[in-house]
Amino acid sequence: MASRNPSRPERPATLERKASVLEAALACFAKNGVDGTTIQDIQRAANCSIGSLYHHFGSKDGIAEELFIDGIQNLNHGMLAKLRRCKNGEESVKAVVGQYCDWSMRNKDLARCLHSRDIEFSGEARARLKEIHRDYIGAIYAWFAPFVECGEVRVLPVDAYVPLISGPIQEYVRRWLSGHHPNPPAKVKTLFADAAWNAVKG
Amino acid sequence: MASRNPSRPERPATLERKASVLEAALACFAKNGVDGTTIQDIQRAANCSIGSLYHHFGSKDGIAEELFIDGIQNLNHGMLAKLRRCKNGEESVKAVVGQYCDWSMRNKDLARCLHSRDIEFSGEARARLKEIHRDYIGAIYAWFAPFVECGEVRVLPVDAYVPLISGPIQEYVRRWLSGHHPNPPAKVKTLFADAAWNAVKG
């Protein structure tokens, strides 16, 4: 989706235009949601024509898809990069909490969008997202498996790890992003990291 | 909101009609979201006329508001009733997790709606919701204050309690409701209750 003709690289000007559109769209989506944002909103924010939007992205959902796929991949890659620098289970679990917190603070708008559930992806994008998610979950599990095996991390129902480790920080970030309270998650980062480790340590 | 003219009780027939509309609307909202549901969808599902919908609820948002205000109050009342039967902080914290889990399993559609974030309430409804939330949070804090004071529950940033206690079970329920995994939350109820208690005990 990043290019209509993958065999020929896009010119820099094209990439710049696309990037500026994505930036503008992100601001709109974060403010009013995807459903609450009109093509005209994006077009005005990006200072381009409607035709240009469709030329580059094919549809309104096409913009959201590219934005979110890029965003999720960015989040995932950052998480995996962080994990690879960890020596053991404890560092890893705490890194997940910390990285999620840091990334959300650096990418507030994107985080806001990823939390909202009003996105309706096309079949193609849904497949791509599933693939990305599968790969990511696979990598995560592969990373933690040794720590579980050696007993450093508790054996739990597989579906329980993510909620126990990430549930609190995600909930905190969600509330912070939606303005429920003013305190940035940095304040509770280590507290939640410790709690996460306590919840899953062997 | 349950009646337009509190001085004259509504006839049972009217209440039945309203209840059947709310039921139909809930099913639609749970399936397609509030934004994704049209008045016609509800009308068809409730097997009534459009005029009737407007006669009873005034607007589409009026339906959502009545539904969600009732739902939140039901959830809140159940939670407080449960808490009042608890003797100490540990029982209380675990009851919060357990009750949230049980309620969500008994009210899947409503839980799905409450998780979604695409609802835009009118000024009047927003005020009513804020009031309800304020009262509820006040009652919750009043209940837990003694346990914090006596040291049974840790002293933490106020914004941290809810995420630490409810974050994991909420995240688990959300994933279960959206079909990410098939295992109902009952399976992890006590596990998550224990983790919640560990996270906030003194």
Place this chain on the structure above:
Amino acid sequence: MASRNPSRPERPATLERKASVLEAALACFAKNGVDGTTIQDIQRAANCSIGSLYHHFGSKDGIAEELFIDGIQNLNHGMLAKLRRCKNGEESVKAVVGQYCDWSMRNKDLARCLHSRDIEFSGEARARLKEIHRDYIGAIYAWFAPFVECGEVRVLPVDAYVPLISGPIQEYVRRWLSGHHPNPPAKVKTLFADAAWNAVKG
């Protein structure tokens, strides 16, 4: 398609409105073709709102479909009614030419539309049209079969009858309707009827 709820008859007012829309649409279609006619054109000609159009017909094509299905059925029924009053093959063949000519002169706009080929029917309408056509062709063949069997009408490849009998008058009408020449087909009706009979008589 004539009604959204076939189990309940439409009120006269509704039928009148639909009829006036169909009338207006026919005028537009005859003038500019279906593709060349916009919903706004019809709306202005019918003096109603866009919403009303969609309320009654569902889509622009829905209007065209109802119009053409009604039109074709009208043509077919008239043809069969005429045939049933014929005593032999010769009268029948000549009646086909004459009736086609008369109907086209009485329904110029509809005839113009039926000649144009720029209509894209929905699956449902296409199925309905196929059914109508099948029934009509079946009735026509059933009518002529005895005359072929008794030798009054020639045995020919089945696909040849319609072009031989109707081809000339259709071509003449088409040219007249599109303004290629000013002489109405009444002038050549009997000439073409005789030619048709000559072409297929036994």
Place this chain on the structure above:
Amino acid sequence: MASRNPSRPERPATLERKASVLEAALACFAKNGVDGTTIQDIQRAANCSIGSLYHHFGSKDGIAEELFIDGIQNLNHGMLAKLRRCKNGEESVKAVVGQYCDWSMRNKDLARCLHSRDIEFSGEARARLKEIHRDYIGAIYAWFAPFVECGEVRVLPVDAYVPLISGPIQEYVRRWLSGHHPNPPAKVKTLFADAAWNAVKG
């Protein structure tokens, strides 16, 4: 129309490009009609750039015009060439039917386009077409006039000749091209030629 600058012959490369575009456009037009074909459809089918299309043809209609003018002239020239080899009225009338049949079978896509009525030509092209048509009709009438004068061909209203002679084969070809029936017109060529002659012979 074949060249923008008649004083300087186009290079073969240019002609090849134009020819390949016309070929691609014809395929598109035959499949989806002129209105149903977009510039992008042609561009993709011709494997060239949009700019190139406009460089060579000026507009979408420019492509259709060149294609159809060439096509009609090809049809007309073939017809006249055939007629000139006929010795009398009977041979001539039958040649018209036969040639139309043969040409349509050899140029199915073009025939399909010429049958469709959704083409809206520009003033310049319309004038050119009228001129072509006038010349062609003039030549045809000039050819047949002697046979009418000598009594070999009946005296009929001028507008009746074409429908009587060509109507059946045209209708047959139209139905065959649109898939209504599978039998190619070659099967009925002589049958229809005989019928045509019967219809107009003196």
Place this chain on the structure above:
DNA sequence: AATGAATGAGCCTTCATTCAT
């Protein structure tokens, strides 16, 4: 209370065409 036809602002999208490179 009930009904559903009527309304029209606003949305997403298409597509022929232009033009700078």
Place this chain on the structure above:
DNA sequence: GATGAATGAAGGCTCATTCAT
């Protein structure tokens, strides 16, 4: 000659809401 990004008018359609019956 070739390229394709940019343009924006115009089209079909949705949908919450009103109101006469």
